Amino acid sequence: MHPTVCDTLADIAQNSIEAGAAEIEIRLARNARETIVSVKDNGCGMTAEQKRKAEDPFYTAPGKHPGRKVGLGLPFARMTAEQCGGRWTLESEPGKGTFVEFSMAADNVDAPPLGDVPATLVGLMAWDGDREIRVVREDVGGSYEVARSELSEALGGDWSDAGTLAMAKEFFSSNEDEITTTR
Amino acid sequence: MAKLTLADLKKLRESKVAEINQRNPENKTVQVIVGMGTCGIAAGAKATFDAFVDALGKAGVDYVTIRQTGCMGLCHSEPTVEVVAPDMPTVMYGKVDADTARRIVNEHILQKKLVDDHIFDKPAADIVGGR
Numbered sequence: 001m002h003p004t005v006c007d008t009l010a011d012i013a014q015n016s017i018e019a020g021a022a023e024i025e026i027r028l029a030r031n032a033r034e035t036i037v038s039v040k041d042n043g044c045g046m047t048a049e050q051k052r053k054a055e056d057p058f059y060t061a062p063g064k065h066p067g068r069k070v071g072l073g074l075p076f077a078r079m080t081a082e083q084c085g086g087r088w089t090l091e092s093e094p095g096k097g098t099f100v101e102f103s104m105a106a107d108n109v110d111a112p113p114l115g116d117v118p119a120t121l122v123g124l125m126a127w128d129g130d131r132e133i134r135v136v137r138e139d140v141g142g143s144y145e146v147a148r149s150e151l152s153e154a155l156g157g158d159w160s161d162a163g164t165l166a167m168a169k170e171f172f173s174s175n176e177d178e179i180t181t182t183r
Numbered sequence: 184m185a186k187l188t189l190a191d192l193k194k195l196r197e198s199k200v201a202e203i204n205q206r207n208p209e210n211k212t213v214q215v216i217v218g219m220g221t222c223g224i225a226a227g228a229k230a231t232f233d234a235f236v237d238a239l240g241k242a243g244v245d246y247v248t249i250r251q252t253g254c255m256g257l258c259h260s261e262p263t264v265e266v267v268a269p270d271m272p273t274v275m276y277g278k279v280d281a282d283t284a285r286r287i288v289n290e291h292i293l294q295k296k297l298v299d300d301h302i303f304d305k306p307a308a309d310i311v312g313g314r
Contacts, residue, residue, distance in 0.1 A: 162239035
């Protein structure tokens with residue numbers, strides 16, 4: 001499995017970007033019992049057969065890695081859920097999109113740490129292309145929600161500019177400080 | 184750190200508007216492309232990307248575009264970073280951790296000197312082309 005929850009989230013959300021999704025909703029929630037990650041998109045979706053293969057680590061979608069025979073993103077997420085006392089859901093429909101959700105029990109010793117949430121979310125916002133990404137973040141001290149379009153409006157929309165990315169990171173860092181601290 | 188709202192963020196940007204207005208996207212001559220496939224993420228590419236954002240921001244460099252891409256075919260040497268700059272060869276760097284990312288900013292981008300000990304060639308055509 002990936003070393004942090006955020007690494008797995010970045011990997012799964014990148015699938016949505018590569019699936020041509022115009023809208024992606026990311027939820028990262030942590031409470032006393034579990035950590036839950038979900039990514040929902042309206043990308044190209046998968047047939048039942050593609051969905052079955054996507055969970056096989058020795059398969060990768062045609063064209064994604066020409067000449068390769070492995071695809072580890074979804075298998076890593078499933079492995080994380082199964083090894084950490086959590087749940088795993090993969091739903092998809094061609095032309096409509098995909099929903100991935102996995103969780104980990106808070107008291108499971110194998111559950112990976114959350115990782116760098118601000119850097120992960122900024123990285124996802126910064127991918128080339130015009131799409132909406134809505135982030136729903138919940139933790140022990142509260143919650144916040146923000147959309148890429150809202151950040152673009154506030155920051156001017158140049159997601160390849162280091163200054164813009166630094167300001168977006170400041171936004172996420174300050175909100176993370178607020179919700180990950182029990183006051 | 185005090186919680187920032189979107190309104191705060193807008194004010195923050197407006198406080199830097201003079202600086203931002205001097206930036207012309209067409210003058211962005213250097214591209215930094217970070218491989219963010221499963222292999223890159225597993226090897227720490229998010230920290231690499233973050234280090235580029237931080238180092239370029241601190242250097243006040245406004246002519247660099249930071250982008251991400253999927254696996255570039257060098258899984259054994261992740262995190263990988265391609266740097267495209269005028270008057271310099273296009274270079275694929277491998278094993279780029281946060282410290283190496285800062286070196287690439289200081290040496291390759293600011294001083295136009297290659298970071299020799301991290302240069303990797305692009306993968307062979309039979310890997311990239313799937314033949």
